[in-house]
Each structure stands twice: as C-alpha cells, then as structure tokens.
Ligand SMILES: [Zn+2]
C-alpha cells in the first residue's frame with residue numbers, strides 16, 4: 001500500500017449523518033458551518049444505506065445523484081475553509097453480499113464505512129433480534145454476521161462501531177471477554193484484508209463507559225497488525241461534531257497508535273496523533 005503520511009495536526013470527523021439518513025433531519029450545511037466554527041479540518045458525510053433493512057417503516061436509502069450534487073455544491077462554496085468528503089455508512093448483512101458488489105459498481109465514495117445494524121435479519125435498534133432469543137444467542141448472531149461481513153464485503157474500508165451490540169442488551173449481559181473468540185476472528189480478517197477500525201465516540205453519549213470499540217479491542221487490533229483507525233462522532237446533530245475526540249486521541253496514543261486515518265477516493269491518509 002502506498003502511504004500518505006501527514007505530520008501536521010489535523011482533525012476530521014469521519015461519521016456524520018444528515019437529512020439523507022432516515023433517522024436524521026439536519027441539513028448538510030449546518031454541519032459545515034458548525035465544523036468551521038469548531039476548527040475542524042474536515043468532515044466526511046456518512047449517510048445511511050441499509051439495503052433490505054428488517055423494519056418496513058425505515059428504508060434507509062438515499063438518492064445518490066442528489067447526495068453527490070449537494071456535497072459538490074458545499075465543497076465549492078466552502079473551498080479552503082473545510083475539507084468535505086463523501087462517504088457512506090453501508091449496513092452490512094450476509095444475505096446482501098451480492099448487492100454489495102453491484103451497488104458500488106457505478107458509484108464513487110471517498111469512504112465506505114460498513115456497519116452491522118441487524119443480527120440474523122432482525123433489527124438491533126428496536127430489539128427485534130431478542131424476540132424468542134436469549135441475549136447470549138442474540139449477541140452471538142450479531143458477531144456471526146459481523147465475521148461473515150468483514151470477511152466478504154470487499155468494498156468496505158472501515159468497520160463502524162464494532163461493539164455497538166452492547167447498547168442493545170441489558171446492562172452487564174455483554175462482556176467483550178465472553179465473545180473474544182468472535183472478535184479476534186473478525187479483527188484477524190480485517191487486518192488480513194487491510195481494513196480499518198472506527199473509533200466511534202458515540203458510546204459515551206449512550207451512557208457507556210467507553211467509546212466503540214472498547215480499548216481492549218483496539219489494543220488487540222493493533223497487536224494483530226492493524227494500524228488504520230478513524231475518528232467518528234456518529235453525529236445526528238451538529239452539536240456533537242468532534243465529540244470526545246481529545247480523549248479518543250489520548251486513548252489511541254496510550255495504546256501505541258501513532259496516526260489516525262482519513263480516506264480520500266478510497267485511499268487512506270495517515271495523520272499524526274498529537
Ligand atoms: Zn451505525
């Protein structure tokens with residue numbers, strides 16, 4: 001892989017939702033203005049596409065041409081003030097593997113963040129994955145889907161919020177140590193395929209004691225040879241842009257990471273952590 005390293009201190013938020021996502025009503029430009037006020041170097045819009053999302057009321061689809069068009073206009077308008085990148089948060093499920101290939105064929109994204117929002121074709125958010133299922137089995141279903149997806153979704157650049165499953169089960173019933181075998185298998189596949197891992201700072205906004213994933217998982221990813229980590233707030237509101245980034249950077253440094261990563265035209269760029 002050819003490497004693009006930067007020594008200067010730049011900060012990007014690489015997980016931002018707008019009104020192109022079914023669960024958000026905020027205009028893109030609000031984020032741009034807020035990011036400039038906050039002194040961010042750039043943001044990457046990552047609106048949701050969840051093909052065959054298992055909840056009929058939520059489609060999680062957007063019009064690609066309109067998306068590109070609106071981002072292009074903002075890039076032009078705010079040139080020199082904010083580096084605006086075009087991403088997507090793609091909901092991965094094992095049964096849409098074929099769609100993954102065709103979906104990206106005629107589209108161009110700087111960054112493809114793959115996330116798991118369903119387990120065994122049942123949604124996490126509303127708790128459907130636990131209907132007639134034990135919590136342990138529900139979590140196992142989640143990790144089985146995750147392993148299959150990180151091994152097979154070739155278009156993916158980074159994996160989003162790896163342990164977000166902890167939000168959807170009762171307190172104390174998920175412990176990373178109980179699922180480490182699954183987590184390690186996923187991380188090994190990611191390192192082997194050159195895929196990155198997102199540090200999603202929204203975990204603490206959800207009242208968890210850590211970001212996603214928890215530090216032990218990041219340490220294991222690094223031990224296995226992983227070095228691509230992005231920072232994303234998973235904002236659905238401009239007020240949370242860059243949430244917890246100073247703390248996340250410190251945590252990454254303490255784990256021995258030297259760089260965080262952004263993606264441009266699908267290529268990683270490494271920015272020194274300071
Ligand atoms: Zn997500």
Ligand SMILES: [Zn+2]
Nearest residue numbers: 015017089234
């Ligand atoms: Zn998201």
